[in-house]
Amino acid sequence: MNILLIIRAEFACFIILLLLFIYSVTYCRQEDRGRFLRLCLFGLGHVIFDGITVYTVNSLDTVPEMANRVCHIVFYLFALLFCYEFFCYVLYLSFSREFAAKVSRITQAVPVAFLVISPFLRIDYLHGRGTNYSFGPCVFVGYGIAASIFLASALIIVFHFRKLAPNVRASLFPTVMCMLLAVITQIAVPELLFTGVDVTLVTVGTYFAIENPAGRYRERALMDLNTSVKNRNCYDQDVAALKAKYGDGKVSGEVAWVVCDLDELKKINDRHGHLTGDEALRLAACVLRSELKHAYGVYRIGGDEFAAIYLDKPEPLVVSEIKEAKKARDASGTKGGLALRFSMGYAFSAGDRSLVEIIEAADQKMYEDKKARKQADML
Secondary structure: OOHHHHOHHHHHHHHHHHHHHHHHHHOOOHHHHHHHHHHHHHHHHHHHHHHHHHHHHOOOOOOOHHHHHHHHHHHHHHHHHHHHHHHHHHHHHHOOHHHHHHHHHHHOHHHHHHHHHHHHOOOEEEEOOOOEEEEOHHHHHHHHHHHHHHHHHHHHHHHOHHHOOHHHHHHHHHHHHHHHHHHHHHHHOHHHOOHHHHHHHHHHHHHHHHHOHHHHHHHHHOEEOOOOEEOHHHHHHHHHHHHHHHOOOEOOOOEEEEEEEEOOHHHHHHHHOHHHHHHHHHHHHHHHHHHOOOOOEEEEOOOOEEEEEEEOOOHHHHHHHHHHHHHHHHHOOEEOOEEOOEEEEEEEEOOOOEHHHHHHHHHHHHHHHHHHHHHHHHO
Protein backbone atom coordinates (compact mmCIF):
# COMPACT_ATOMS: atom_id res chain seq x y z
CA MET A 1 0.00 0.00 0.00
CA ASN A 2 1.47 3.37 -1.04
CA ILE A 3 0.87 5.76 1.88
CA LEU A 4 1.89 8.77 -0.20
CA LEU A 5 -1.01 8.18 -2.55
CA ILE A 6 -3.41 8.11 0.38
CA ILE A 7 -2.11 11.33 2.02
CA ARG A 8 -1.67 13.40 -1.14
CA ALA A 9 -4.74 15.46 -0.20
CA GLU A 10 -3.27 16.11 3.28
CA PHE A 11 -0.04 17.31 1.66
CA ALA A 12 -1.94 19.81 -0.51
CA CYS A 13 -3.93 20.97 2.52
CA PHE A 14 -0.72 21.42 4.50
CA ILE A 15 0.72 23.72 1.80
CA ILE A 16 -2.48 25.80 1.66
CA LEU A 17 -2.68 26.20 5.45
CA LEU A 18 1.02 26.99 5.73
CA LEU A 19 0.71 29.76 3.15
CA LEU A 20 -2.32 31.18 4.96
CA PHE A 21 -0.42 31.03 8.25
CA ILE A 22 2.57 32.89 6.77
CA TYR A 23 0.23 35.47 5.31
CA SER A 24 -1.58 35.99 8.61
CA VAL A 25 1.72 36.56 10.43
CA THR A 26 2.83 39.13 7.87
CA TYR A 27 -0.25 40.92 6.57
CA CYS A 28 -3.39 40.06 8.53
CA ARG A 29 -5.00 42.97 10.39
CA GLN A 30 -3.98 43.20 14.04
CA GLU A 31 -7.51 42.78 15.39
CA ASP A 32 -7.97 39.52 13.45
CA ARG A 33 -4.44 38.14 13.57
CA GLY A 34 -4.58 36.21 16.85
CA ARG A 35 -7.72 34.26 16.10
CA PHE A 36 -6.79 33.48 12.49
CA LEU A 37 -3.28 32.43 13.56
CA ARG A 38 -4.74 29.99 16.06
CA LEU A 39 -7.19 28.67 13.47
CA CYS A 40 -4.32 28.06 11.04
CA LEU A 41 -2.16 26.44 13.71
CA PHE A 42 -4.88 24.06 14.85
CA GLY A 43 -5.70 23.29 11.22
CA LEU A 44 -2.03 22.61 10.47
CA GLY A 45 -1.76 20.38 13.51
CA HIS A 46 -4.83 18.42 12.46
CA VAL A 47 -3.61 17.99 8.88
CA ILE A 48 -0.11 16.93 10.00
CA PHE A 49 -1.47 14.31 12.38
CA ASP A 50 -4.01 13.29 9.78
CA GLY A 51 -1.08 12.21 7.62
CA ILE A 52 0.79 10.68 10.56
CA THR A 53 -2.19 8.61 11.71
CA VAL A 54 -2.80 7.37 8.16
CA TYR A 55 0.74 5.96 8.32
CA THR A 56 0.48 4.57 11.87
CA VAL A 57 -2.93 2.95 11.36
CA ASN A 58 -1.64 1.22 8.24
CA SER A 59 1.58 0.12 9.97
CA LEU A 60 0.17 -1.66 13.02
CA ASP A 61 2.84 -4.35 12.82
CA THR A 62 5.74 -1.87 13.08
CA VAL A 63 4.35 1.13 15.00
CA PRO A 64 3.98 0.60 18.79
CA GLU A 65 0.38 0.61 19.93
CA MET A 66 1.00 3.43 22.44
CA ALA A 67 2.54 5.67 19.76
CA ASN A 68 -0.41 4.98 17.48
CA ARG A 69 -2.84 5.82 20.27
CA VAL A 70 -1.08 9.07 21.23
CA CYS A 71 -1.00 10.21 17.60
CA HIS A 72 -4.73 9.57 17.25
CA ILE A 73 -5.59 11.43 20.47
CA VAL A 74 -3.54 14.45 19.33
CA PHE A 75 -5.25 14.22 15.94
CA TYR A 76 -8.72 14.38 17.54
CA LEU A 77 -7.61 17.09 19.96
CA PHE A 78 -6.49 19.37 17.10
CA ALA A 79 -9.88 18.82 15.45
CA LEU A 80 -11.60 19.87 18.69
CA LEU A 81 -9.40 22.94 19.11
CA PHE A 82 -10.01 23.95 15.51
CA CYS A 83 -13.79 23.66 15.87
CA TYR A 84 -13.63 25.53 19.19
CA GLU A 85 -11.66 28.42 17.63
CA PHE A 86 -14.09 28.63 14.73
CA PHE A 87 -17.00 28.58 17.20
CA CYS A 88 -15.44 31.54 19.07
CA TYR A 89 -15.02 33.45 15.82
CA VAL A 90 -18.70 32.92 14.95
CA LEU A 91 -19.69 33.98 18.49
CA TYR A 92 -17.85 37.29 18.19
CA LEU A 93 -19.44 37.89 14.79
CA SER A 94 -22.97 37.28 16.03
CA PHE A 95 -23.17 38.44 19.66
CA SER A 96 -21.90 41.17 21.95
CA ARG A 97 -18.26 40.96 22.96
CA GLU A 98 -19.18 40.35 26.62
CA PHE A 99 -21.54 37.46 25.84
CA ALA A 100 -19.14 35.91 23.31
CA ALA A 101 -16.26 36.09 25.79
CA LYS A 102 -18.35 34.45 28.52
CA VAL A 103 -19.50 31.56 26.30
CA SER A 104 -16.02 31.01 24.85
CA ARG A 105 -14.54 30.78 28.37
CA ILE A 106 -17.13 28.17 29.33
CA THR A 107 -16.53 26.20 26.11
CA GLN A 108 -12.78 26.07 26.82
CA ALA A 109 -13.53 23.23 29.22
CA VAL A 110 -14.57 20.92 26.37
CA PRO A 111 -11.10 20.30 24.81
CA VAL A 112 -9.61 20.02 28.30
CA ALA A 113 -12.22 17.43 29.29
CA PHE A 114 -11.50 15.40 26.16
CA LEU A 115 -7.76 15.47 26.87
CA VAL A 116 -8.43 14.17 30.39
CA ILE A 117 -10.78 11.31 29.46
CA SER A 118 -9.29 10.25 26.11
CA PRO A 119 -6.53 8.02 27.61
CA PHE A 120 -9.28 5.88 29.16
CA LEU A 121 -11.30 5.46 25.95
CA ARG A 122 -10.69 2.51 23.65
CA ILE A 123 -9.50 2.95 20.05
CA ASP A 124 -10.07 0.16 17.56
CA TYR A 125 -8.38 -0.15 14.18
CA LEU A 126 -10.41 -1.57 11.32
CA HIS A 127 -9.55 -2.47 7.74
CA GLY A 128 -11.64 -0.50 5.28
CA ARG A 129 -11.84 -0.17 1.53
CA GLY A 130 -8.31 0.88 0.55
CA THR A 131 -7.01 1.89 3.99
CA ASN A 132 -7.25 1.09 7.67
CA TYR A 133 -9.04 3.55 9.93
CA SER A 134 -9.68 4.17 13.63
CA PHE A 135 -12.94 3.33 15.37
CA GLY A 136 -14.32 2.95 18.87
CA PRO A 137 -15.34 5.12 21.87
CA CYS A 138 -12.41 7.58 21.65
CA VAL A 139 -13.22 8.26 18.01
CA PHE A 140 -16.94 8.67 18.72
CA VAL A 141 -16.29 11.11 21.58
CA GLY A 142 -13.62 13.14 19.75
CA TYR A 143 -15.44 13.44 16.44
CA GLY A 144 -18.81 13.71 18.16
CA ILE A 145 -17.79 16.71 20.27
CA ALA A 146 -16.02 18.41 17.35
CA ALA A 147 -19.03 17.89 15.10
CA SER A 148 -21.38 19.22 17.81
CA ILE A 149 -19.32 22.39 18.26
CA PHE A 150 -19.23 22.91 14.53
CA LEU A 151 -22.97 22.27 14.26
CA ALA A 152 -23.53 24.94 16.93
CA SER A 153 -21.43 27.34 14.82
CA ALA A 154 -23.51 26.50 11.74
CA LEU A 155 -26.79 27.10 13.60
CA ILE A 156 -25.57 30.48 14.86
CA ILE A 157 -24.65 31.49 11.30
CA VAL A 158 -28.06 30.36 10.00
CA PHE A 159 -30.08 32.11 12.71
CA HIS A 160 -28.01 35.31 12.53
CA PHE A 161 -27.67 35.23 8.75
CA ARG A 162 -29.20 38.66 8.16
CA LYS A 163 -27.09 40.29 10.87
CA LEU A 164 -23.80 39.19 9.33
CA ALA A 165 -21.86 41.34 6.87
CA PRO A 166 -22.44 40.39 3.20
CA ASN A 167 -18.86 39.17 2.72
CA VAL A 168 -19.15 36.99 5.85
CA ARG A 169 -22.38 35.45 4.60
CA ALA A 170 -20.91 34.84 1.16
CA SER A 171 -17.78 33.22 2.61
CA LEU A 172 -18.93 31.29 5.64
CA PHE A 173 -22.42 30.07 4.76
CA PRO A 174 -21.45 27.90 1.74
CA THR A 175 -18.30 26.80 3.56
CA VAL A 176 -20.26 25.65 6.59
CA MET A 177 -22.83 23.85 4.44
CA CYS A 178 -20.06 22.00 2.58
CA MET A 179 -18.42 21.13 5.88
CA LEU A 180 -21.65 19.66 7.26
CA LEU A 181 -22.09 17.60 4.10
CA ALA A 182 -18.49 16.38 4.43
CA VAL A 183 -19.08 15.41 8.09
CA ILE A 184 -22.16 13.37 7.12
CA THR A 185 -20.17 11.71 4.31
CA GLN A 186 -17.31 10.95 6.71
CA ILE A 187 -19.72 9.24 9.10
CA ALA A 188 -21.20 7.16 6.29
CA VAL A 189 -17.78 6.24 4.88
CA PRO A 190 -15.32 6.30 7.82
CA GLU A 191 -12.29 5.31 5.74
CA LEU A 192 -12.74 8.40 3.55
CA LEU A 193 -10.31 10.36 5.82
CA PHE A 194 -11.75 13.70 4.71
CA THR A 195 -11.23 15.79 7.87
CA GLY A 196 -7.99 17.45 6.72
CA VAL A 197 -9.80 18.76 3.65
CA ASP A 198 -12.66 19.90 5.90
CA VAL A 199 -10.54 22.10 8.15
CA THR A 200 -8.70 23.55 5.14
CA LEU A 201 -12.01 24.43 3.50
CA VAL A 202 -13.23 26.18 6.66
CA THR A 203 -9.92 28.04 7.10
CA VAL A 204 -10.05 29.34 3.53
CA GLY A 205 -13.67 30.42 4.03
CA THR A 206 -12.71 32.22 7.24
CA TYR A 207 -9.81 33.91 5.43
CA PHE A 208 -12.17 35.42 2.87
CA ALA A 209 -14.59 36.44 5.63
CA ILE A 210 -11.82 38.20 7.58
CA GLU A 211 -9.81 39.65 4.75
CA ASN A 212 -12.64 40.37 2.28
CA PRO A 213 -10.38 41.68 -0.53
CA ALA A 214 -13.27 43.50 -2.24
CA GLY A 215 -14.25 45.07 1.07
CA ARG A 216 -10.66 46.16 1.65
CA TYR A 217 -10.63 48.14 -1.58
CA ARG A 218 -13.96 49.69 -0.67
CA GLU A 219 -12.60 50.62 2.77
CA ARG A 220 -9.60 52.29 1.18
CA ALA A 221 -11.91 54.23 -1.13
CA LEU A 222 -13.79 55.52 1.92
CA MET A 223 -10.74 56.28 4.07
CA ASP A 224 -8.59 59.38 4.26
CA LEU A 225 -5.15 57.84 3.74
CA ASN A 226 -3.29 60.71 5.40
CA THR A 227 -5.14 60.54 8.72
CA SER A 228 -6.63 56.98 8.73
CA VAL A 229 -10.13 58.24 9.52
CA LYS A 230 -13.09 58.07 7.13
CA ASN A 231 -13.04 60.53 4.24
CA ARG A 232 -15.51 62.96 2.69
CA ASN A 233 -16.93 60.31 0.36
CA CYS A 234 -17.85 58.13 3.33
CA TYR A 235 -19.25 61.15 5.19
CA ASP A 236 -21.47 62.10 2.25
CA GLN A 237 -22.73 58.50 1.96
CA ASP A 238 -23.58 58.29 5.67
CA VAL A 239 -25.26 61.71 5.66
CA ALA A 240 -27.27 60.71 2.57
CA ALA A 241 -28.36 57.50 4.33
CA LEU A 242 -29.52 59.49 7.36
CA LYS A 243 -31.33 62.00 5.15
CA ALA A 244 -33.07 59.15 3.35
CA LYS A 245 -34.11 57.78 6.73
CA TYR A 246 -35.35 61.02 8.30
CA GLY A 247 -36.00 63.30 5.30
CA ASP A 248 -36.65 66.90 6.31
CA GLY A 249 -38.52 65.89 9.44
CA LYS A 250 -37.34 65.72 13.02
CA VAL A 251 -34.67 63.18 13.75
CA SER A 252 -36.04 60.43 15.97
CA GLY A 253 -33.81 58.81 18.53
CA GLU A 254 -30.59 60.16 19.95
CA VAL A 255 -28.28 61.63 17.28
CA ALA A 256 -25.26 63.83 17.97
CA TRP A 257 -23.07 65.69 15.52
CA VAL A 258 -19.54 66.75 16.43
CA VAL A 259 -17.46 69.06 14.27
CA CYS A 260 -13.81 69.92 14.71
CA ASP A 261 -11.58 72.44 12.97
CA LEU A 262 -7.78 72.47 13.17
CA ASP A 263 -6.73 76.00 14.09
CA GLU A 264 -4.61 77.99 11.63
CA LEU A 265 -3.58 75.10 9.38
CA LYS A 266 -2.69 77.51 6.57
CA LYS A 267 -0.26 79.38 8.82
CA ILE A 268 1.29 76.07 9.89
CA ASN A 269 1.79 75.08 6.25
CA ASP A 270 3.24 78.51 5.34
CA ARG A 271 5.62 78.71 8.32
CA HIS A 272 6.63 75.08 8.86
CA GLY A 273 5.85 73.36 5.57
CA HIS A 274 3.13 70.99 4.41
CA LEU A 275 4.79 67.96 6.01
CA THR A 276 4.35 69.59 9.41
CA GLY A 277 0.77 70.49 8.51
CA ASP A 278 0.08 66.87 7.58
CA GLU A 279 1.56 65.74 10.89
CA ALA A 280 -0.74 68.14 12.75
CA LEU A 281 -3.73 66.69 10.87
CA ARG A 282 -2.67 63.13 11.73
CA LEU A 283 -2.21 64.03 15.39
CA ALA A 284 -5.65 65.66 15.56
CA ALA A 285 -7.25 62.64 13.83
CA CYS A 286 -5.51 60.28 16.25
CA VAL A 287 -6.91 62.17 19.24
CA LEU A 288 -10.44 62.19 17.82
CA ARG A 289 -10.33 58.53 16.82
CA SER A 290 -9.04 57.38 20.20
CA GLU A 291 -11.23 59.58 22.44
CA LEU A 292 -14.55 59.61 20.55
CA LYS A 293 -14.78 55.87 21.18
CA HIS A 294 -18.53 55.43 20.77
CA ALA A 295 -18.91 57.50 17.61
CA TYR A 296 -20.52 55.77 14.64
CA GLY A 297 -17.80 57.33 12.50
CA VAL A 298 -15.01 59.91 12.59
CA TYR A 299 -14.42 61.70 9.28
CA ARG A 300 -12.09 64.20 7.68
CA ILE A 301 -14.55 66.29 5.68
CA GLY A 302 -12.27 69.07 4.43
CA GLY A 303 -8.70 70.31 4.47
CA ASP A 304 -8.69 71.12 8.20
CA GLU A 305 -12.19 69.97 9.16
CA PHE A 306 -13.29 66.80 10.93
CA ALA A 307 -16.69 65.47 11.97
CA ALA A 308 -18.03 62.66 14.12
CA ILE A 309 -21.51 61.15 14.16
CA TYR A 310 -23.09 59.49 17.20
CA LEU A 311 -26.18 57.32 16.79
CA ASP A 312 -28.33 56.13 19.69
CA LYS A 313 -25.86 57.36 22.32
CA PRO A 314 -26.93 59.46 25.33
CA GLU A 315 -25.89 63.10 25.44
CA PRO A 316 -23.81 62.78 28.68
CA LEU A 317 -21.65 60.14 26.97
CA VAL A 318 -21.06 62.40 23.95
CA VAL A 319 -20.19 65.38 26.17
CA SER A 320 -17.84 63.23 28.25
CA GLU A 321 -15.94 62.00 25.20
CA ILE A 322 -15.65 65.51 23.78
CA LYS A 323 -14.12 66.63 27.10
CA GLU A 324 -11.67 63.73 26.95
CA ALA A 325 -10.70 64.73 23.41
CA LYS A 326 -10.01 68.29 24.57
CA LYS A 327 -7.96 67.00 27.50
CA ALA A 328 -5.93 64.81 25.15
CA ARG A 329 -5.45 67.81 22.84
CA ASP A 330 -4.18 69.99 25.68
CA ALA A 331 -2.02 67.20 27.12
CA SER A 332 -0.36 66.43 23.78
CA GLY A 333 2.14 69.24 24.33
CA THR A 334 4.16 70.24 21.33
CA LYS A 335 5.69 68.24 18.54
CA GLY A 336 8.59 69.88 16.76
CA GLY A 337 7.72 73.14 18.50
CA LEU A 338 4.14 72.95 17.24
CA ALA A 339 1.23 72.70 19.69
CA LEU A 340 -1.88 70.74 18.74
CA ARG A 341 -4.78 73.17 18.51
CA PHE A 342 -8.31 72.54 17.32
CA SER A 343 -11.81 73.82 18.12
CA MET A 344 -14.86 71.61 18.67
CA GLY A 345 -18.60 71.95 18.73
CA TYR A 346 -21.51 69.55 18.95
CA ALA A 347 -25.29 69.44 18.70
CA PHE A 348 -27.66 66.80 20.01
CA SER A 349 -31.17 65.85 19.03
CA ALA A 350 -33.75 63.65 20.69
CA GLY A 351 -36.55 64.20 18.19
CA ASP A 352 -36.65 68.00 18.34
CA ARG A 353 -34.36 68.92 15.39
CA SER A 354 -34.00 68.04 11.73
CA LEU A 355 -30.70 66.69 10.42
CA VAL A 356 -29.82 70.00 8.77
CA GLU A 357 -30.54 71.85 12.01
CA ILE A 358 -28.29 69.49 13.97
CA ILE A 359 -25.36 70.02 11.57
CA GLU A 360 -25.84 73.80 11.51
CA ALA A 361 -26.03 73.96 15.31
CA ALA A 362 -22.84 71.90 15.66
CA ASP A 363 -21.03 74.24 13.23
CA GLN A 364 -22.22 77.25 15.20
CA LYS A 365 -20.95 75.77 18.46
CA MET A 366 -17.58 75.04 16.87
CA TYR A 367 -17.20 78.64 15.66
CA GLU A 368 -18.14 79.90 19.14
CA ASP A 369 -15.45 77.64 20.62
CA LYS A 370 -12.89 78.91 18.09
CA LYS A 371 -13.77 82.54 18.89
CA ALA A 372 -13.53 81.91 22.63
CA ARG A 373 -10.12 80.26 22.21
CA LYS A 374 -8.81 83.19 20.18
CA GLN A 375 -10.02 85.66 22.79
CA ALA A 376 -8.38 83.61 25.54
CA ASP A 377 -5.07 83.63 23.62
CA MET A 378 -5.19 87.43 23.38
CA LEU A 379 -5.48 87.87 27.15
